[in-house]
Amino acid sequence: MQKRIINPWTWSEDRGYAQSVEVKQVESTLYCAGQAAVLADGTSSDADMKTQMNIALQNLEKVISEAGYACKNIVRLNIYSTSTDELLSTCFDVYVNWARKNNVETALTVMEVNALYETLNIEFEATLVK
Structure with missing residues (x-):
């Protein structure tokens, strides 16, 4: 797989994302269902958003690794x-640090929704290639 990042502006790098990603010669693609703070x-x-973000990211990592992929x-x-206000003011740095670490x-697209399942307040949906 060949991956090329297209980032006309460097400010998005500090926010943990790129403006676009081009991939060529893909061997396989993984589409992950939304991963939220659902326990095993x-x-x-029903924890706060920051705690839910950490749980959701752990769940996303588990799905990705069990499929034989890597977060990168x-x-x-x-x-x-x-x-979105709460996300950006209380825990977006958790995502940025997670993105850098991995x-x-x-x-990346961030969307505010009216509600998520039960008591959930954040969910990640990912597409991966290798």
Whole structure:
């Protein structure tokens, strides 16, 4: 697989994402369902958004690794949040640090939604290639 990051402006690098990602000669593609702060027993977390973000990222990592991929293979990531203001003011730095730690250079979209399942307030949806 060949991966090329297209970033006309460097400011997005400090925010943990790229403006676009081009991939060529892809061997396989993984489409992940939305990963949220659902515990191993299927219980939805009712914790604050920062805690839920950490759980959701751990769940995303688990799905990715069990499929035989690595987080650095994420080429598209959508973040659904019940409050963009809360996301940006309380825990977006958690995502940025996670992206740096995992060498994630991805096209990213953040969307505010009316509600997520039960008590959930953040969800990650990823597409990966290798």
